Amino acid sequence: MSLPFEANCLPLAPFDLPYPDEAGVWAALLRWTPQVVAWPTAADDPAWNLAAVGFPGLATNAHIDKAAFDAAIETHQLAFLRYDIERGAVPTIARLTERLPWRIGDRPSMQAVVVGLYGPLSLGLTLLDQQDRPIFANPLMHEALIQHLALRMGWLEAHLATAVVCLIEPFWNATSSPFLGYTADDVLQLVLELASTLQTSVGLAPSGAVEWTPILRSALHFVLCQPDQYAAILACGSCLNDYFERGGVVAWALVPSNPAELAATSPQQICASWDTMLKKALDQDVLNSRLLSGSVLTVAPGLRYQTAAVADQALALLAEVSRTLRQRYKLT
Template sequence: MFPIVTAMGSLPVDSYEEAKALVAAGCPQAPHCPQLPVVCKEDLLLEQGLAPWERAGLIRRLPDGRPVVDRSADGFAEALARFSRICGVGECGVDEPIEWYSNDESLFAQKSPTYLRFRQDLLERAWPGNVNWVKAQLAGPLTTARYVTDERGQSLLDDPQLRELVLASAALQASWMASDLRRLPWPVMIFVDEPGLVGLGREPGCDPAMAPGETAGFDGSDDVVRRFVRTMVQAVGQTGALAGLHCCGDTDWSVILDSGAHVVSFDACRHFAGMLRHTEAVRRFLDRGGLLAWGVVPTEPEALEAATVEGLLQKLAEQMAAMEGKGVPGDAIRRQLILTPACGYGLRAVAEAEKAYELLGQFSSRIKKAGGRGIRL
């Protein structure tokens, strides 16, 4: 049934039960796995991507807690060789199974307890509401490689060996998570979160550590970007789950839309103009059955405070009309629709998350009343 209403993942509350109540109220038919970065460091985006690296002994922490991949550390070369074998990178091939990612020491079983409880609630049919879809999310390798550095302060994206290892590790994480959730009786979506794609297609020169959503230049090659995105899509898709890609800023959307992703998620509040520049790629994406996830609920405090369901639906209708005016079939836009917030609320105030999920719940109620015919725009 479309449109689907779901959300990004991170929430500012400090308990699983609070998060569960928010998700159940806002996304009753398509719950997402909650992540709680305020109380669980491992739920922070970069920490998700680095969890296997830390377990492999490849991470050193600076005094402020920031992670560094330090080649000069004792035993680093041996640890790197072993991790490369595990990830299937290099001549040695895989010498340990994917269960290395899913046993009791893994990110998902120990480091992120909300994942375990979310999965268990669903397995035991203890999740409230009438579930039709299940969504989870994890850090994308481009973001990890772009924002994590080595001991010299260089991005891992600049080192071919470490860059490939970031990709291989992330693909295994995504494959394990998708396979794990596919045990559930509902279809599964896995979103790969790639705020590091911000600025792709723009001139480099801005600070690469700037906040997601700003238009920094991107200094990675298009070939690397396309291969990273497609590898992650394939890792999820081969399990039977839908592979989604989320970027909360402006980017070269044609790269993502043409990647084979089943779902493309964007910030329709602040960056619709960027998507509108790529309507030919949008048309191709929808023609092959892709789902476009419109981030219609704001994350910016002032916009969120002023938001109403009627106002958001009106803005969505105007944006759809603008896209249709550029040749994208309107029936496909409305039929292949997911509604979400623009981004996560993990670093926002609790009251802001509550307001956002109240709006999502109102969307869900309208869809339910429409009997599956969608929301009247």
């Protein structure tokens, strides 16, 4: 399914914001990135929590009742077979969607909500079983975890209008290890299987060295790209062109999250680096018109470890860069 918004170099906040309360988070998002809003994780929650909450065994101690745990897993699996998405509910989101005054229908400027969830690889490597082994190494548990993710994504689709679900994979580099037992293509297939259960658009944010061609040729419509990945994705050339032509979007992490880098960076510098990237893209036969219309701009990961003042600085810089580029290239 195509994305529910026109990218055109709009600003998108990162998923990891440090604001201490809901009011601060939403005030910042609606001030700096009102068109495409990233659903953030709470400042005091681990980044993987939004994906993992509700999975059997997370709220237990070392003396967990094995029979009760097995029964909970079976209940989860049965819910998946019935596609009972209420098993994937997130109570905090349910409460917010009932009372927040930012529903898309009430705010004409808002086009979409983007939700970041840890994907099947990184969540499976983060959560441990009762023997302190990553769930990814336990085929039965990992299958249950993927089913849990499918229900979570289905519930988000049903409760957040025009949502885009972006699967975050900070441990994507693990696919290069011979000890994992999964290749990057295997993990991409898991992501695509999850995406196939939804009508909404699904994206991917892989870390480190990435072979972009299979991702760009897949059914995904949204990818998040860090500065150290720019050269590799631009080198895809015609494949990237085709991705944009099909309605795909790339989120470019143009703005730094480090306070020292932020202090030394101006909107003019970032816009100049963007212009340089456009020239490099053209050298790879990537049409600038497609790249401009198929891009959103964001902040590099790491803001959750900074202060709210630093986050405000980064988001203000992001909004200014977006405004400048949209005016320069007549994207407004």
